[in-house]
Structures are given as C-alpha cells and as structure tokens.
Amino acid sequence: MLALTGRTRPRARLTGVASYLPERVLTNAELETMVDTTDKWIRERTGISERHIAADDQATSDLALGAAQALLRSTRTSAADLDLLIIATTTPDHIFPPTATLVADQLGATSAAALDINAVCSGFVYGLAHATGMVESGLARKVMVIGAETLSRIVDWNDRSTCVLFADGAGAVLIEADDEGDPGSGVIGFELGADGSGKDLLCIPAGGSRRPARSEGVEPADLCIQMAGREVFRFATGIMVESATRLLQEAGLTTDDVDLLVPHQANSRIIQHAAEKLEIPPEKVVTNIDHVGNTSSASIPVALAEAVEQGNVAPGDLLLMVGFGAGLTWGAGLVRWEPRT
C-alpha cells in the first residue's frame, strides 16, 4: 500500500474487466421438476431461461479467483503489483477470514491489502466507489474490485418465488491511477444510498449475531433468502431511475451522453422499465439475465465483461452502472471504459 504523498491527485481509470461463471447450467425445465413453476412463468415474469450454479466443491473464493486470473491475463497485470483487493459479496466463504484475503493469497497478490464489503446487490458499485476513493486519494494505484456470489448456497430450493431468480458467478475489474487524465475521463462519479427501514423486504432472518443459526426455533428456511418480491420490485424500478438521474445531473450530463447502461440483472422487466423512464434505447442496455440469472454483486461486472467480449463497448464509451438490493441499498456509477492498449 502506498502512503498519501500530497502530490497531484491521480484520476482513477477502469482499464479491464473479466468474469467467471461455473460450468453447471440449471435450466428452467429442471426447476419445473423441483418446485411448482413453469418455464413460461419464469421467462415472462423475470426474463431468465437458465443460470449457472457452482459445483459442490466450489465456494465464492473459487469463482472470484477465476475472474481475477482472467482479469490479470487480459490486462497483462502482475498480481504482485496490486495494492488493494476488494471483494463485494454477500456469500463469503466464511464469516471470517475475509474472502478477499483467500483470493489474494491464491492469486499471489502479496503486496495487496484485502477486504470484503457487503452492500448486497449494490456491492459492486459500492466497491468501485471505494476503489476510486483509494486511488484518487493517492493511497493505492492498482485496485482489483471483484463481485462474487454463490447464492445457490443461501437460496431456499423449496421457495419458488426466489429459487428461480438467484445464481452464482463472479466478475472483476481493474482500477488504476492515471496521473495525466483529463477531467471527464476515467471514473466520473457515484451516487450511493441506503434506507435500512426496508431491511425486512429482502433478508436472511437468522444466522447472524441477532439470531444465531444454533438458536432455538431456527428453521432451515430462516437461513435462506426471503423476499417480498412485489415491494422490492417497486423499490427497484423507482430507485434505478432516481439514482441515475441524480448522478447524471450532478455530473452535468444527460442520458444522451451515456453509451451503455449496465444495470443490476434482477429482472428484465425492472431493467426495461428503468431504461424506458431514463429514455435509454434498448440497444444501449446490457441485458444478460436470460442466461445468467441474478448474481447479486457479481451481476454488473459479469454483464460488462460479456458486453466487452461481444464488442459492444468501445474505448472512451461512457458507462452508467446502476445497482440496488437488500439493505435497502442502491448505487449508480458513471465510468469511461478505458482499456489497456
């Protein structure tokens, strides 16, 4: 970790992205055999056709490591050069040690500080904002931010209203210091927020310090995701538009300046609604929920990696990322895509 030196502050740049999805694909047809649901219902109400599920011997750190290694390869970065590794996750390998320390060790990131953050589905945008702050304050020059989840481990496979939604995966980005960058380049800014009064709308009721897993009366379902779907849907459609609008206004930009909206992949109807309200046409919206499902903090970097792989992002493009989720939390980020050449 570098110390704050007082020299001209660098700008943070997003220079690379990569993802890792576990091999196993769970289709809607298979879910039809597990709970009272249909492929038609899932596709029409959520936009999901299939999703990836971690193998029994894979934990969140394994998925994160896959994304991290792919990112180091594609950006030709040495793990030893990383100053900081942040993992946004709500499904850490353990309560402690942090999953980030496990990944840093496996990666050979011997000079990196490492920590996990949990802002649930907003976690990746929160992590990006923290990385930006560390780089622009001069405290770090190379930061890897990973969003990684094995939600299959905390899903109630008997609850049809949630088990059809959530999935596993990991996405990673590299944030680097740029001493020359112009204003308007690099990471432009963030709008982050939280409203804990909505804590019960989406939560895991037990397993923490308030109701430990071993407490009397704790049922297996109490250790799994429980969601008031309609209420969360209403919150999501509103906050995506509000957060993105506030951020664009603060930055002196409009949606016309946005080249690509990279939203949290929770439900294709939520994405469509937000894009319409923001007046962003469908060709500028990244949607991969049909084959990836909702991977919480991994969903935005996984979607961005796919857009880059498919050649849908050009250097200099302005990306608007918007996440929302349990907490309740939300976060929007405006970032230029400036890959290493």
Ligand code: UT7
């Ligand atoms: O990433 C974290 C943030 N999470 C979200 O943003 C999720 C937000 N919520 C949603 O995406 C939607 O609310 C859901 C996809 C979860 C549910 O869709 P909905 O259109 O809001 O359905 P609903 O909850 O209003 O339920 C409608 C009906 C109910 O049956 P009745 O009471 O009308 O007879 C449900 O029991 O659909 C039923 N239902 C299902 N039917 C078949 C719920 N889940 C299923 C299912 N298959 N999997």
